[in-house]
Amino acid sequence: MANILNVKIFLWLSLSVIFLATGLNADRITEKIYQRIDEGFSCFRRLNGTHQIGCSSSQSGNVGVVHFLETKLDFDWLLKVGPDAPYVVLLPPDLFRRENLMTLKNSGKIAGVVVLNQTDTTLRNPAPKPPYSNDLTCPNKITGLYKEDAFSSYCDSNPWNPAGDGLLFEDFKFPIFFINETKLNQSVLLNDCYHKFNRPIEGTPPSYPLCAIELKAFMWAAVDTPTCLRRGRLNMMFNPQPSEYCDPLGNVNIFVPVLAANKSDGPVSNRSIIFVSARMDSASIFDGLSIGADSAITGMATLVAIADMIFQFKSDIRRGDIENVFLVLFNGEAFDYIGSSRMAYDMTLGKFPKPMKEENPSQSPLIGLEHVKYWIELGSLAPQAGNTKVYLHTDPKSRSDSGVDTKVKDLISILQKNQGNLTTESIVDASIPLPPASLQSFLKKDLTIPGLFISNHKNAFANQFYNSEWDTFQTISSYKLSKHLADIARTVSASIYELATGQQMPSYIQVNETLLESTLECYLVNANCSLFNWLLNGRSNLASEMVLPTYVGVSHGDGAYKALSLRTRHLLAMISGEPLDVNKTGCINSDHNEIYHYYWLGESESNNASGTCYRSTVKTSHAVSPAFEIENYDWASGEYSSWTESRWETFSVRIFLKASSLQAVSIFVFGVVVLLLSFAVTYWVETNSVLLFPASPEAVAC
């Protein structure tokens, strides 16, 4: 009885509170002053062994008067007149380029930059005019294969990424936000703020009050990676609330040994494994905006299609000298080959896939660089308008050895023999080195690996938006896309079949184009797709129409960047797995070991599907740079990637009005005068109170 009463009172109270809250919220003063803008993606700070790059605001946020730079001509007014500094400038995406940013940075009048992505009458097509890339002209050169040899200067005269303006590697003392207003009917920043209050009319500066914006993106880390790690260690020791200031970039590499092997079967023979690899990450200046459509996903999706074909003929692989095929997806390649350099490092130290342990009977045999028979890497593969050729790049440095050269030639000839509908061109010019590729990390350790890099470009990248936030499905979309990727998958699979068995791949083995298309859809258009939902048993928890960023993230990081590797691992588990007749509890409680993992996939409450248990050889390995493993690593050496990412608390953007200083000073002076005056008057009345207020007739008489 008492309980029921309590519940009633509780309900009544909570109802009243809700009514009160809804009734009064609209009248809060803060809402009269500020408007939050939530559609923002922020630039953040990264550090390497010697520098800091990216952006940071002050701890309380940067405030500036909003000014819209619609065309190049508007810069003049801002720099020469613009009396209300500091400004926060709104830039259309096409003006967010190095020269403009440097002008703004050096002007000293800027408190922040907002890249305004919105569609209205003046900006029909928000994407910048290609080519557009914020990466370097020679990506990953410092940690690459050709750092100190004759080929190192090749890229300087023949840049791989000629559009690269290197903005990603610039250090800004102010915050930069990317604000997406495409889903809104009208632009809050332009209509409610800039046009209403701040637009200069015929060059005359606007009068106060002006619309200002506050950008908050404070970064804890500074200077460079060793400094930040050292400060973090000190902080962990002496601060009652210990926290690091930065974290190494890192995630996981995902790899699938096509055939399961146990160390008890004996060691792997030298030169007996074919590796097929692709990268799964890209980069951009802004947190959460790195789809990497052609930078990463075309190659990765092709690898998925190849995996599906190889698992159809896996029983034929061991007919010849080949003992296994490894399919590998590298992570963190955009930041100095994090994933591939770590795998190569682990292989040389005898720690790949896992260090041997006597007590563990279920372990794969060790794989080292000497076991690699061939290496085939898939790069950017989107077909170009008017040129659907596929280019086969090789490394002239390793081919100077005639033994390696013969094997590479074999590899090329088998690929060209199986090219089918494709046109391939092998780069024969021995002065052209490998483009940026994960293969470089392995060749750096062992020049005897015969390797091949397949991509859609001959010299400069065909990808016009390499490692930028605009490398999206829209820019590579064509009716040929999935067909073209399917052709490449068929060619590579048939070549692997022939390399392994010496025979033609049977014609019943076909590319699963449905799978390829769903993969492209999930990675490029909508991560809340049916395939991903199937892989996660309906528990995907993503906003609809969201596309997952491919940026590597940090190893201790949060969901968004882990979400992509999780889905990719489950996708490969589905392709490579054997369906078992086991129920859910049995599946989850199976003996997960270093050879097999058990995945429960395809359960769906809404479709009334019960799910299936898959036993798969998919594995992950750390994709964290070896620099963070080696004691006393020389951070300036450039041997391995040294990138860390700063920690931050929040990103926030809000707009409000800024009163004129005249008004503020007037109010202040008025207040002070009233204060002084009231002391004077009160003092006078108090000292004269006896006379002024005669208490009673008797008192007066006294």
Added chain:
Amino acid sequence: MALLEFFGCAFLAFGPPLAMFLLTIAKDPIRIIILIASAFFWLLSLLTSSLLWLVAVTLHSPIVVGVIFSVLFQELFRYFIYLLLRKAEVGLKKLTESDTAIITNKNILAYVSGLGFGIISGTFSLVNVLADATGPGTVGLHGDSNLFFLTSALTTLCFILLHTAWGVLFFHALDKKKYLALVWVVMSHLLVSLLTLMNSSQLYLATILPAYAVLVVTALWAAGAAGASFTSLKKCLTGPPMTVQVRVED
């Protein structure tokens, strides 16, 4: 810049009550106690008003109803503190040793309790606004007047001074059974409070000018009730030397 506005408004609204507190109240512990006690009574009236508002909101009553009842509750609690102080007078006489003014001049008690009402009501109405005035922004993005903070401070100051005058007048009316003054206190309180409802339509001058007019009338009336007159004012302006002379003659 926003910080200047913050300090300006704070000095404007709380400068006069601060001066009054420091120069007339702080010297005597009894006055401080009475000030706090009356502030507490105002808080009780606020609590009562809030409880009523809790119900009123669920009944979708217009805010006018809330304002009217809130004013009535404040005056009711002013009556309660009046009763309490008159009851406590005997005890106060025992406590007071040197300063007998508080006993001989009943208006002082009235003034202190009125100021207590004023300070606490002013604090409650302005502190939230002041907290938001620290910046970096000012009101106006959604079309509100950018003089919002200044008007709020001026209105608050007006209410603090009004409460002080109302206190004196209210106590005087009850002591001398002059009920016209009592009616004026309640009616002018209602009038000024209802006038502030016009602020939401940004008719700030229409609120502030009548409110200050009412303040002038009430303050003069209260001063008169406390014994001030043109004669006494004139005496003050020329008085002090005369007073000294009188004492010398004595």
